Amino acid sequence: MRRILSFAVLLAAIPALADFSDLFEEKTLRIDYYHAGDAHEEAFYLGKVIIEPRWGGSHHQLIDTLRYGQYFLEVYMEQNDSLIYSRGYCTLFGEWQTTDEAKKIKKAFQETVVMPLPREKCHIRISSRNRKGIFEEKFACSFDPADPFIIREPRNEYPAFDVQVTGDPSERVDIVILPEGYTAEDMGRFISDCRRFAEILFSFEPYSDYRELFNIRGVLAPSRDPGNDIPKDSIWARTQLGTSFYTFDSERYCMTDDHHRVRDLAAQAPYDQIYILVNSEKYGGGAIYNHYSVSVNSNLMAGKIFVHEFGHGFAGLGDEYYADETSYNDFYALDVEPWEPNLTTLVDFGRKWKHLLSPDVPVPTPPEVQYMNVTGVFEGGGYSAKGIYRPAADCLMNTFRGDRFCAVCTEAIITMIRFYTD
Numbered sequence: 001m002r003r004i005l006s007f008a009v010l011l012a013a014i015p016a017l018a019d020f021s022d023l024f025e026e027k028t029l030r031i032d033y034y035h036a037g038d039a040h041e042e043a044f045y046l047g048k049v050i051i052e053p054r055w056g057g058s059h060h061q062l063i064d065t066l067r068y069g070q071y072f073l074e075v076y077m078e079q080n081d082s083l084i085y086s087r088g089y090c091t092l093f094g095e096w097q098t099t100d101e102a103k104k105i106k107k108a109f110q111e112t113v114v115m116p117l118p119r120e121k122c123h124i125r126i127s128s129r130n131r132k133g134i135f136e137e138k139f140a141c142s143f144d145p146a147d148p149f150i151i152r153e154p155r156n157e158y159p160a161f162d163v164q165v166t167g168d169p170s171e172r173v174d175i176v177i178l179p180e181g182y183t184a185e186d187m188g189r190f191i192s193d194c195r196r197f198a199e200i201l202f203s204f205e206p207y208s209d210y211r212e213l214f215n216i217r218g219v220l221a222p223s224r225d226p227g228n229d230i231p232k233d234s235i236w237a238r239t240q241l242g243t244s245f246y247t248f249d250s251e252r253y254c255m256t257d258d259h260h261r262v263r264d265l266a267a268q269a270p271y272d273q274i275y276i277l278v279n280s281e282k283y284g285g286g287a288i289y290n291h292y293s294v295s296v297n298s299n300l301m302a303g304k305i306f307v308h309e310f311g312h313g314f315a316g317l318g319d320e321y322y323a324d325e326t327s328y329n330d331f332y333a334l335d336v337e338p339w340e341p342n343l344t345t346l347v348d349f350g351r352k353w354k355h356l357l358s359p360d361v362p363v364p365t366p367p368e369v370q371y372m373n374v375t376g377v378f379e380g381g382g383y384s385a386k387g388i389y390r391p392a393a394d395c396l397m398n399t400f401r402g403d404r405f406c407a408v409c410t411e412a413i414i415t416m417i418r419f420y421t422d
Helices: 002-017 092-096 185-200 207-213 259-266 302-315 407-421
Strands: 024-037 042-052 072-076 083-089 107-118 122-129 134-142 162-166 173-180 213-219 274-280 286-288 294-296 378-381 385-388
Touching: 002 294, 024 134, 024 259, 042 107, 042 134, 072 107, 092 107, 107 259, 107 294, 162 185, 173 185, 173 259, 173 385, 173 407, 185 213, 185 274, 207 213, 207 407, 259 274, 274 302, 274 385, 286 302, 294 302, 302 407
Parallel strands: 173 213, 173 274, 274 294
Antiparallel strands: 024 042, 024 107, 072 083, 072 122, 122 134, 162 213, 286 294, 378 385
């Protein structure tokens, strides 16, 4: 109870606490760590502490009031234990814990948290959401800006280029696009692909209405080989980021477990969101909230994959499909309200999209013709046919048959844009 009350008090006090420049330098503090365990246990192990030369985040939205994600980062000043920064996020380890493999072995995954560089000594804490949806502190370390063992030298410098820059990074959503499987000879194509995918993103609502609030940059980091790994086809490519199809044995799930390398390349530009563009025609991609997003560049469905995955990585949207083969087991506890804004178990529906429902729409909503184009509560979502509900019969977070996000996803995306830019 003390922690809950102090959090509320701190939220009220933060605006009057200090200006950004009083608390932080215009740089990034990056904590590399390892997240290890199995289906039932987890542990965090500190790796490296790194100072990077730029900060791409907000100067104003320092406290995460949305509290999305499986994990939660908090930064407290040592002097008075006041909260000065927080962010929610998810990880590949968190997904792996729900697979069959996690029941048999223990594994370690690379992870990272970033924050603006504190000017004074502080405490850094990471909490994990338990099966009841409550955050429990799992890891803590101290930071002293005078520590001589903090890594400060430039890392893997590659040139960055502007795709679209409309304003200061502190007042924009900043996306950095990283190339995967583009050789030196392919860098011209990568530049063209970045511009093409920017146009695709801003062709979908609500992004089209908020284009001026986005900055997009790319990093010219060539790979030795084109494409990426496809293990079951015995294809192995020497690439910058080591992405691979068949993540968790799902053919179309294309991800990388070399997260520290991803952060190295992303640091070449100010960023809020990392997008990896894979030079491949194969259908696939993936995304994890505030971790990174991935899409192929030249599949026929690449544009919608790009936008769908960004919905996960940026806005914390959940998958609304359910009749699908996945590697997950009981991904959501049915007696807990999911944190994702577009999924519900009806445990606490009042804090989801109840305000968007018309009075004549029943809850749950039957899959009948008269409800196909309205906001409702349709059973099936979050990889489960029963017990999880989605807000629309179809949406870009469900299938690619249409070209629109549902009203709930649209509202969530706008909320996140404003969170980064207000």
